[in-house]
Amino acid sequence: MKESVQPAEGKLGILIPGLGAVATTFIAGVEAVKKGIAQPIGSLTQTSNIRVGKRTENKYPKIKDFVPLTDLNDIVFGGWDVYSDNVYDAAINAKVLEPALLNQIKDELSALVPMTAAFDKRFAKNLDGTNVKTFTTKYDLAEQLIADIRNFKAANNCSRLVMVWCGSTEIYQEETEVHTTLAAFEEGLHNNHPDIAPSMIYAYAAVKEGVPFANGAPNLSVDIPAIVELAKLTETPIAGKDFKTGQTLMKTIVAPGLSARALGVRGWFSTNILGNRDGWVLDDPDNFKTKEVSKLSVLEEIFQPEINPELYGELYHKVRINYYPPHGDNKESWDNIDIFGWLGYPMQIKINFLCRDSILAAPIVLDLALFMDLAKRANMSGVQEWLSFYLKSPQTAPGLKPEHDIFKQLMKLQNTLRHIMGEDLITHLGLDYYQDLVESM
Amino acid sequence: MKESVQPAEGKLGILIPGLGAVATTFIAGVEAVKKGIAQPIGSLTQTSNIRVGKRTENKYPKIKDFVPLTDLNDIVFGGWDVYSDNVYDAAINAKVLEPALLNQIKDELSALVPMTAAFDKRFAKNLDGTNVKTFTTKYDLAEQLIADIRNFKAANNCSRLVMVWCGSTEIYQEETEVHTTLAAFEEGLHNNHPDIAPSMIYAYAAVKEGVPFANGAPNLSVDIPAIVELAKLTETPIAGKDFKTGQTLMKTIVAPGLSARALGVRGWFSTNILGNRDGWVLDDPDNFKTKEVSKLSVLEEIFQPEINPELYGELYHKVRINYYPPHGDNKESWDNIDIFGWLGYPMQIKINFLCRDSILAAPIVLDLALFMDLAKRANMSGVQEWLSFYLKSPQTAPGLKPEHDIFKQLMKLQNTLRHIMGEDLITHLGLDYYQDLVESM
């Protein structure tokens, strides 16, 4: 497949709806890395290696040397926000990065001013925005966004664009009639259908323009048949949904370990405390429900209670998020896991994760942007399930259950990269080291 | 390969050096399961499923229905111990299982009386044994063990045997001249060479008789060239070393997760409190060193600091075990992990595992016994690296670094089972669900 990947020439524009804590931490980080004053830790595209060939060959190139990715120096940023602060001011307000660091890249960040946002207070009651577009129909709104995209591309002399949603969690929605076909959706845009959320309008505008779209929140956005249909038409990669950070990240690490060892689980209680804007939005029950559904689903798939009823059939899973201002962006999670082993004897695991929300999310934005652009150049359109590694609630082909086990997700991601580059896939069999068998291990 | 596996006919004898907390919990558990009064939770051979074919086929047979394993009703037990208590009394003393459960299988357990042990106080200063063999040379001791093995097999009408070491941790040893060839080793047996530990004599006796040997302690035992040489001669499977339970189990679950996400690690502090006989033996610094070396090695391989110096080059790893009688067999571990992410920002993870040592180890004994017997019937002799899933310090081919990542180990184990049964290996690529490609995913 290798020969068919287009090279990463020219500038890549990364467009971001929602320039809050996550986005500003991402942008400031990339600028700091470009200046050589910080490291892009947590980004697979920048720091991870990938094994190629047999274990004994000892070949572990950096991913960025293995597949053709956009160089950080070729990236330009743009975005929309309901507040008009430039990225420097927004980053200072977010209280994630130290002022001493931000001041070293103040010029670059101050120059980034958000475009006016497509906003609907009904979908985020705890937010009040002033930097918003006026419009007659949602179709008109979509056209304004398309114009923003084209203007940005021209003004910044970009050869390619990607869009990554870093905005807030919208209120809970289930798929309805208007989401089922492209035709119905476009009619809904004209009719101002109430079930079309702002994030869907961004998604529509991007995919219509052939711009890959990745969704960092649990909103439906691209995860509706109408947008999937459009993505096929325009040959555009899409991926969703909800950046996998903090507690859910730990959950998709630990749960596969328990399942691997056939340890039973009776209960899993997860609570979070955080004090940033995200915490404030999620303090509204309607918005929390969107997040809760996303967070609850992961254990179901990993434990497969339907085929392991004696181990996981009785599992009681509860997830809570608490707004707690003293912690700011320093999210803290606490998990209590009630497990049982041999002959049913009970044991407990407690995990306390003192994490930082935006620090964990920022490198995901970078990787999704670069890998979505790679997918586009490799002619891989539609749903990119191989990027489910980064997402709490991966979008898949209809009828296909998502994989939540982070290790299967990683294997899928790595073998996809090997496949793109025409290398042997890894199975970890390795009997040939012992028995002179001829196998691709 | 499927056709070449011999069926599991007749009785399988499981021989155990060391009838302490782990072995008695294992034996009592199997007897309880046979009576239908408890479940063999934590055992892959008894409760886990394995995916066969494509995800959409939804085929997940139980492992025991997929590969031909010995039925629990065909197992008989035997063993050696430095104390003469029968298994019922030893289980009561171990205080792991409730008397109410043990009393329901008292007849079966009381009938199991340990054979006299091969013991050398120099290797376990904190133990005092009375039920021990007298001998002139270590070769004589080996011959007594071989006689024990043959007598047991005949008396119990077994068609096959396996041996699983459940004895204490011996003092720290490194490989010396006497361990390098079979000839040197046998001469050492005759000369009473001080570097030949009791566990090596058990290993020698078993492998000489073609009995598969798995090593549950961090002792060298079968992990010396002399025994590997003998295993090839007698076509015997061997595997070691050190059952992966408790804190190290959690470590090989969590560390791959951090590595997957390219999160840096500055420090990892692990401490344990436990109050059983194992804790008492490990309170001696010489015995602790053997355990410490086994426990420390896992992070090195998972993080690969040599190829990820900016993430793991400075990692400070410390492991402590504390004898704490109030907890008995209820081992408790506490880990503090100092990680760093995007731009080097620090975060912390704390894990508190309230586990039960023998409850976690018992199903490993069962799985190793059944899989070693399967390997023997499948003509897979020598080192069984595919069983490294169960072991803290996996034995591998010379020059091959062990895999410690429990998810790669699981993939290796499952793909080995698929390979044995002639099924397609799994790579988790899955592009065919999206692109009509013809690939074994």
Add this chain to the structure above:
Amino acid sequence: MKESVQPAEGKLGILIPGLGAVATTFIAGVEAVKKGIAQPIGSLTQTSNIRVGKRTENKYPKIKDFVPLTDLNDIVFGGWDVYSDNVYDAAINAKVLEPALLNQIKDELSALVPMTAAFDKRFAKNLDGTNVKTFTTKYDLAEQLIADIRNFKAANNCSRLVMVWCGSTEIYQEETEVHTTLAAFEEGLHNNHPDIAPSMIYAYAAVKEGVPFANGAPNLSVDIPAIVELAKLTETPIAGKDFKTGQTLMKTIVAPGLSARALGVRGWFSTNILGNRDGWVLDDPDNFKTKEVSKLSVLEEIFQPEINPELYGELYHKVRINYYPPHGDNKESWDNIDIFGWLGYPMQIKINFLCRDSILAAPIVLDLALFMDLAKRANMSGVQEWLSFYLKSPQTAPGLKPEHDIFKQLMKLQNTLRHIMGEDLITHLGLDYYQDLVESM
């Protein structure tokens, strides 16, 4: 004062509204202690010592040898419940004590059958009772309870009675007009005033009969002027409210320590998981509010932010309770405390308490019953503030702030006992050991 205390002669009847987990654990425990098969750990009246005289005198009598308390063998039990299970069945259902223990006192417990309860579903929506009194007016209900009390006393040949509320938490109420005077309250009983809760009717019946009443739930009950007025008239001791167990117990231990050292506190997040009937009742927001108000008040008084604004003026305090069935009565709490010290530098304390709700509450029931009876015999009527040691939300004289610091509460309790017995009070001054001063230290 010593001479004026009446001796504890004859039988003491302990009457309990609410024979659930706490009450049955209490009753079963006392019966087990009487049989010599268990110890009354956690009860100051049974196991604690009290220092008398100077430190150098080394005089530490048991409290029960220092003040005249009722002997456990002179206690008889009675109670009301909305379910008709006898105490043995209720204890089995509560899953707090092991059946093996309960079976040794089955006869005593089975004989205890609850009287029909005064119940109003409006005050506890998650409960459904069948063993309830029918009535026309609330005054009629009060008269039925008074008849129950008199009948119990006669039938059991008691010389004295006390009542301890062990029922559920009622929905949140604030004091209204009907609670302000005895006259208004009695009129309200006749008129079926909706603000008169069942627990107030029990309190009225008890105090009217001169029976001391202690309130283990956060309901208002005796903490209204009408009942205080009645208590003075009938010279009856009253005390409330809400047994101090689990997380709040830890809070009133740790907070005084931080305050002692002048360490600042920015945030205190407390969460609980529990799966018993209490947890189920508190899953209703109206009932939780009653508990929340009780739990939140403690930090305010201990830290005194009004006189320490720079240390405690910004404190953010949040308390959560989560119904989590896998834990049953084994309540688990987790606290995160954000503190700051010298020059404002931040630090954190995390406390994870794996407790048992009813095990912590049961000895409080015993101590309150015995001390309330002592108070009655010592002619100490009205509010017993010296028992605030046992209570989350101590009732005090009007205008007097309650002490929540458990160490001041203990000092108050112990000095009250010394005062009753005519001994010197302790001030911990102790300069006389160093300077030949003549002072009662």
Add this chain to the structure above:
Amino acid sequence: MKESVQPAEGKLGILIPGLGAVATTFIAGVEAVKKGIAQPIGSLTQTSNIRVGKRTENKYPKIKDFVPLTDLNDIVFGGWDVYSDNVYDAAINAKVLEPALLNQIKDELSALVPMTAAFDKRFAKNLDGTNVKTFTTKYDLAEQLIADIRNFKAANNCSRLVMVWCGSTEIYQEETEVHTTLAAFEEGLHNNHPDIAPSMIYAYAAVKEGVPFANGAPNLSVDIPAIVELAKLTETPIAGKDFKTGQTLMKTIVAPGLSARALGVRGWFSTNILGNRDGWVLDDPDNFKTKEVSKLSVLEEIFQPEINPELYGELYHKVRINYYPPHGDNKESWDNIDIFGWLGYPMQIKINFLCRDSILAAPIVLDLALFMDLAKRANMSGVQEWLSFYLKSPQTAPGLKPEHDIFKQLMKLQNTLRHIMGEDLITHLGLDYYQDLVESM
């Protein structure tokens, strides 16, 4: 007693042996507070209030307004260290305070250069000092220190001095013959007796000069009869030993709470990780033993197992300190407490304290300095037991058991202040609020 306290006129010199992390954090903090750029949180003398009179009087003056203490602006600093770094450089190296803060007081700190230290490598093997005094006899060394003290006083125009030991923990020592009388001790100084540690020579020099001496390390220092004898002769206050910070602070908060509630304790496991110079010194077993003895003693006195054998007779207490460089001065402690309650049912408490060693110690240095000076001006000579509030291992009159319960210690401290100022002592009885009794509560 009030009238006899001398006013705090003129300058107070605070002399410190050991200008490491604690001392530099203390000094830098006082300078920052003087400039108004930081708050002296954690210091009772600067921020705490004290209740005076009845609860209803609502009188809570600041301690510094209640007793006559030296104003921070009248303090000057001096000290000795084995390294010649000035206080600014030492503070930067200690990595406790942020450079941004230190740079604002760089001039003041840079001017403070340590005097050459009295050092003996035998007492602190892990230290290597170059800034040390040469001497013939230990008496000669004492005379050099006395000369330092006099020169400092004159050069800085001080009216009064105090000395607070902030040096390292010395190796473990028990009292021997040479420590028993002043005569033997002075002979030992002349003879270079090996049992006279450097900290004793500092103590001798200070007390000989009438300078109050407080000991922040677990070394014997002033806690020997010879120095007590000298203190009486020269009418000098002395206090020791070992600043109560971190884990032991938490222990003397939580243990009194468990004891208050008559909860039994079966085991208490305490472990620490820290990476500062103190941690490095304590990595030597001989130095750790001194600390361990100091840390272990606290539970014994609080729980009084001799009078509560059924609750505390079987308590297994273990304390570990681990050198862990990734944490630096950010000491982290973890406690597991195995308790039992009603009928012996077990429960567990886990405490994880993310503290900062020097941040907790610095305000103790300030309070001890100011209170020792107050004691001197109030003619309170010899052992100051009322300051045991600050110390892990309080020094007391011979034959008198120390109080470790921090709440009794606080009561002792506060009642001592009230006593000095001629105010009523507090007993927390408070019956007069209810019964019109005339009592000093």
